[in-house]
Each structure stands twice: as C-alpha cells, then as structure tokens.
Amino acid sequence: MTLLSLGVVFVFAAVLLLGGALFAPRNATVPLDRRRPVQNQPDSPLTRFAGSAVQLVDRLFAKRQVRLFNREAIENAGLRLSQADFLVLVLAGSFVGALTGFVISGPLLAIFLILVAPLAGHLVLGFLGGKRRSLFDQQLGDTLQLLSGGLRAGHSILRAIDAAATESLSPTSEEMRRVVTETSLGRDLLASLNDTAKRMQNEDFVWIAQAIQINREVGGNLAEVLDQVSETIRERSEIKGHIKSLAAEGKFSAYILMAMPIGIVAVLMVVNPGYMNVMFTHALGWGMIVASAVLMTIGGLWMRKIIDLKF
Known part of the structure; x- marks a missing residue:
C-alpha cells in the first residue's frame, strides 16, 4: 500500500507540472533587469588616476619631443604599452623605491633608488627583447617548414606567410602577421622582411628574405630553396x-x-x-x-x- 500511495502522489505531481507547462500564459514578461542592456562597470578611482597620469605624461613629452624609452624597444620586448604607459610604470616604481629607501635608510638611499629606476626599466626592456629574439630564432626552423609546406600546397608566398602567422607561436606569429599587414597596406614584401630581420637581429632571417627576393626576380622552386636554407639554419643551430x-x-x-x-x-x-x-x-x-x-x-x-x- 505504501508503494502504491507513493506512485499515486508522483503521478499527480507530474500531471500538475504538465498542466502548468501547457496552460501557462505565453506572453509572460521578462524581468526588467534582464531586458536592460549590459552596462560596463565604472572604472575604479585608481584606474581613472592612472589614465589621467598617462595622458598628462603623453602631452608633456609630446610638446617637448622627449623620448626616454624607445618605442621600438618596447615593441621588441613584446609589451603592448605605449611610451607614456611604460614611463608611468617607471615613475611609479621610482616613487615606491624612493619611499622604501627613505623608510629603510634615509634620503640618500631614496635618491639612489630614484636614479636606478630608469636604468632598471632599460634593463627590463633589454632582457625581454633578448628573450623574444631568442624564441624567434628557436622557432625559425618550424617557420621555414610552414612556409615551404604552404608553397607546395599551391599558395603564394604572402599566403604562406599568413598561414605561418596563424600556425606559429609567439613571437613568430606576431612578426609574420605584421609582415602581412604591412604588405596589405602597400609596402614591399622585401622591405617588411628586412625590417623583421633587423628588429629580431637575426642573420638567418636575412637569408630567407634574400632567397625570397631572388626567387621573385629569377624564378624557380622557392619551396626547395627554403628547405635548403632550413637545413643550413639547423646545422648552424647545432653548431x-x-x-x-x-x-x-x-x-x-x-x-x-x-x-x-x-x-x-x-x-x-x-x-x-x-x-x-x-x-x-x-x-x-x-x-x-x-x-x-x-x-x-x-x-x-x-x-x-x-x-x-x-x-
């Protein structure tokens, strides 16, 4: 009897749920808070202060044509920051270092840390840039394989570079995408490749640019040429x-x-x-x-x- 009673209760509950679903009004309104458009959260006071500081520093140095940190060095380090952003970070580090030095030892150490902060910024840029160039050099063999494979598939050299930008890892993907973008805007392909080799300070990539330029002038099987260049680069890397x-x-x-x-x-x-x-x-x-x-x-x-x- 107990099981039978439980079964009756379950059936009755199912009938009620089904009836409520069938006879519920179709024009039920959505709650007002769900119909409002998504609103972004207001910026915090710290974010607004940082933005104002960046704009002030940018206007100040733009009028005087002063460049403490090279824009190319910041780009080569892989930092998505403007010169004003990086300078504000250095100034914040100087302030924190000066405050820490003044509390620990006095004004002498505070002044020393203020002077050290710009040097530390340059050292950080140099370290990150060197690390990025080293990664680019390590990925160069795989990049050549992607280029030669795209050429064998029937693609043009620009389309092969675009495919390499999609398939490669950073920083190769970023540099190849930059080459494609510059070429799409009307710049010569050889000039973009030479600039990439100059930014990355890579002699092997200069060979690649020269091989592509010679092929464009003389003709021939560029995929085989890139394979030979890749083999030479791998031997150089082994040495x-x-x-x-x-x-x-x-x-x-x-x-x-x-x-x-x-x-x-x-x-x-x-x-x-x-x-x-x-x-x-x-x-x-x-x-x-x-x-x-x-x-x-x-x-x-x-x-x-x-x-x-x-x-």
Whole structure:
C-alpha cells in the first residue's frame, strides 16, 4: 500500500507540472533587469588616476619631443604599452623605491633608488627583447617548414606567410602577421622582411628574405630553396649549441670569479660586523672600493670577450 500511495502522489505531481507547462500564459514578461542592456562597470578611482597620469605624461613629452624609452624597444620586448604607459610604470616604481629607501635608510638611499629606476626599466626592456629574439630564432626552423609546406600546397608566398602567422607561436606569429599587414597596406614584401630581420637581429632571417627576393626576380622552386636554407639554419643551430656547451664552463668560472670578492665581503660583514667598518669610514677605504669596482668591471668585460665566441 505504501508503494502504491507513493506512485499515486508522483503521478499527480507530474500531471500538475504538465498542466502548468501547457496552460501557462505565453506572453509572460521578462524581468526588467534582464531586458536592460549590459552596462560596463565604472572604472575604479585608481584606474581613472592612472589614465589621467598617462595622458598628462603623453602631452608633456609630446610638446617637448622627449623620448626616454624607445618605442621600438618596447615593441621588441613584446609589451603592448605605449611610451607614456611604460614611463608611468617607471615613475611609479621610482616613487615606491624612493619611499622604501627613505623608510629603510634615509634620503640618500631614496635618491639612489630614484636614479636606478630608469636604468632598471632599460634593463627590463633589454632582457625581454633578448628573450623574444631568442624564441624567434628557436622557432625559425618550424617557420621555414610552414612556409615551404604552404608553397607546395599551391599558395603564394604572402599566403604562406599568413598561414605561418596563424600556425606559429609567439613571437613568430606576431612578426609574420605584421609582415602581412604591412604588405596589405602597400609596402614591399622585401622591405617588411628586412625590417623583421633587423628588429629580431637575426642573420638567418636575412637569408630567407634574400632567397625570397631572388626567387621573385629569377624564378624557380622557392619551396626547395627554403628547405635548403632550413637545413643550413639547423646545422648552424647545432653548431651554436655545441659552442654554448663548450663555453658554459668558462661562463660559470667567470661568474664565480666575479661573485667571490662580493661574497667574501658579505661573509665577513655577517661573521664580524665591525671588521669592515674601516673600509667605509676612511678615505683610503673608499678609494680601494672604487678601484676594486673599476678593476672588476674591466675583468668582467675581458672575460666576457673571451667566452663570447663568434662564428
């Protein structure tokens, strides 16, 4: 009897639900909040302040034609920022560094950190640009395979470059897409390829541009030419890897020799804090510190020249 009662209840509930669905009014109105268009959330005060600061810096430096950071360096670093945006970030870093230095040590350290901030910005741009160029060089073999495959499929060189831009990873995709865009706007293909090679500082890509230009002037099977260039580039990359592995020991020795004096001084200051005070309180000590810094810089540049092999 219990199961029968439960079955009757379930059937009755199903009939009610079905009836409500069938006889519900068809012109039911949608709630007002769902019919309103989507509204973007208002910007926060910090966002508005940052935008105003960027506009102020842009107008200030545009009138005086001052460029502290090169626009090409920012683009080569892969940052989607304008010069004013990056300068505002550097100014914010300078302010934070100055405030931290003033709280920790006083105005001297604060002024030092303010002066270091622009140098740190240039170093960051250089590091990101070098990393991006290294990735482009590593992806160049795959890019050539995509270009030769597109040419064998019957596409034109511009269509093959467009396909390579779609299939490749960053930064190759960004550079190939830029070549396609510039060519679509009427610029010569060889000029766009040469600019890409100049931005990426890649000699192998110069060979690719020259091979494409020679093929456009003379004719022939460009896919086979690109395959031969790809094989040459792969052999060069293999030799470059061997050279890096052979020079790794020299680089490691140079790092140890450069870090050893600083490490010894740091250990002495921790073990016996008063032992090194005379170096910072006497004029002769400051002279020895300056002379040591100059000699270490010369030695570092000398060792870098020795282990930086060109081929």
